[in-house]
Amino acid sequence: MxxxxxxxxxxxxxxxxxxxxxxxxxxxxxxxxxxxxxxxxxxxxxxxxxxxxxxxxxxxxxxxxxxxxxxxxxxxxxxxxxxxxxxxxxxxxxxxxxxxxxxxxxxxxxxxxxxxxxxxxxxxxxxxxxxxxxxxxxxxxxxxxxxxxxxxxxxxxxxxxxxxxxxxxxxxxxxxxxxxxARVRDLADATRKMDKSASDSAGVLFALDEPDLLRRKVKRAVTDSLARLEYRPDEQPGLANLLEILGACLDKSPREVVAGFSSYGEVKDAVAEAVIEELRPIRERTLELLADxxxxxxxxxxxxxxxxxxxxxxxxxxxxxxxxx
CATH class of the missing domain: 3.40.50.620 (HUPs)
Incomplete structure (x- = not known):
């Protein structure tokens, strides 16, 4: 087949x-x-x-x-x-x-x-x-x-x-x-999908972005003022998006990965590192191929x-x- x-x-x-x-x-x-x-x-x-x-x-x-x-x-x-x-x-x-x-x-x-x-x-x-x-x-x-x-x-x-x-x-x-x-949304506006043809790329994590750029984009991700570390997509779409990205990188559910964090900053740090490590071998091998x-x-x-x-x-x-x- x-x-x-x-x-x-x-x-x-x-x-x-x-x-x-x-x-x-x-x-x-x-x-x-x-x-x-x-x-x-x-x-x-x-x-x-x-x-x-x-x-x-x-x-x-x-x-x-x-x-x-x-x-x-x-x-x-x-x-x-x-x-x-x-x-x-x-x-x-x-x-x-x-x-x-x-x-x-x-x-x-x-x-x-x-x-x-x-x-x-x-x-x-x-x-x-x-x-x-x-x-x-x-x-x-x-x-x-x-x-x-x-x-x-x-x-x-x-x-x-x-x-x-x-x-x-x-x-x-x-x-x-x-x-x-994974339902990946734009980090700057969680009401829209992450789009490779978006005119504003501030909230888009590209596969070939440098690690420092990925980290900056994640740290600037829009969340909310509720300060509640729960997976609630309807009420906290920005946080939910970050948890979904983290869960996808770690092969876990968003509800699993939220446990253990005490602040949005910690979540963002974890997401940034997970995305960087997930994309690192892809980025390195892609650049090798493009150079040859x-x-x-x-x-x-x-x-x-x-x-x-x-x-x-x-x-x-x-x-x-x-x-x-």
Missing amino acids: TRLSGITPSGPVHVGNYLGAIRRWAREGDPADLYFVSDLHAMTTPYHPQKLRGRTRELLAILIAAGIEPDTVFVQSDLLPQLGPLTWVLECACAFGEAARMTQFKEKSADRSHEGTPVRVGLFTYPVLMAADILLQGADEVPVGDDQAQHVELARVLARRFNGTYGEAFVVPRAVTPPAA PTELDRIRAVGGARATGRGSHRLTTVLRLAGVA
Whole structure:
């Protein structure tokens, strides 16, 4: 059984990305699982080409540094010669109404943070590209959160439609809910998620931040004036966020780790040290890989070749059945 997971280089990786997904992939991944850097998805909203290129390499290095098997990792754009024609075939099988119903398109196209910037067609059609990502690799399962489940359902619809109309070519994937992850919030505002593309990074703990910077950010974390050391997410979201981060780093529950502290300052000190030690080997190995571009390019080429090989026969079959090969 093949599971496929992707992560978009829309910004630098933060501790929430690492604790919530990357570390779990490294610990629990099966040899048949696949992981990819979805750099094409980052093009659906305004971006800088040089930053995208750099973040893609950085994210690839972080995945490898975290302990994910290198030959299970690839970069999405390295499969463009396959994804291009497959996406077109799937777009021709997708109804306008099906694409228009995608919730993420509605939300992002209504976002006024880029006032005056036209909504890109790629934002409208990228769920079909995501379907191509999934179907090209023959993924059986796609672990996703609620915000992406609708896209996996579209992939299922398109796979069944193509198979029923032209002939069997695709595995029909299913969405699965990954294990509950740490709910990491912005340290400056615990009402919002920690976001790698946030405009203000004061409350975001990036995986490659220097230890001193991580420590300063944690010490400035917003808590409250109640001075009660309890895990109460609704009443004390800032403190609860710190306890959740600490618990995730120590593989304990937030309620377990709160015992023994006598002040918010002690909690912050413990969180800072736990995050620094959790990220230290990842940061060091990532920087080593980024300093050795030849080795990183070699790893990338191997993963890309393996992913291309997996999809080659399927694409050939699809194009033949569709009447264009």
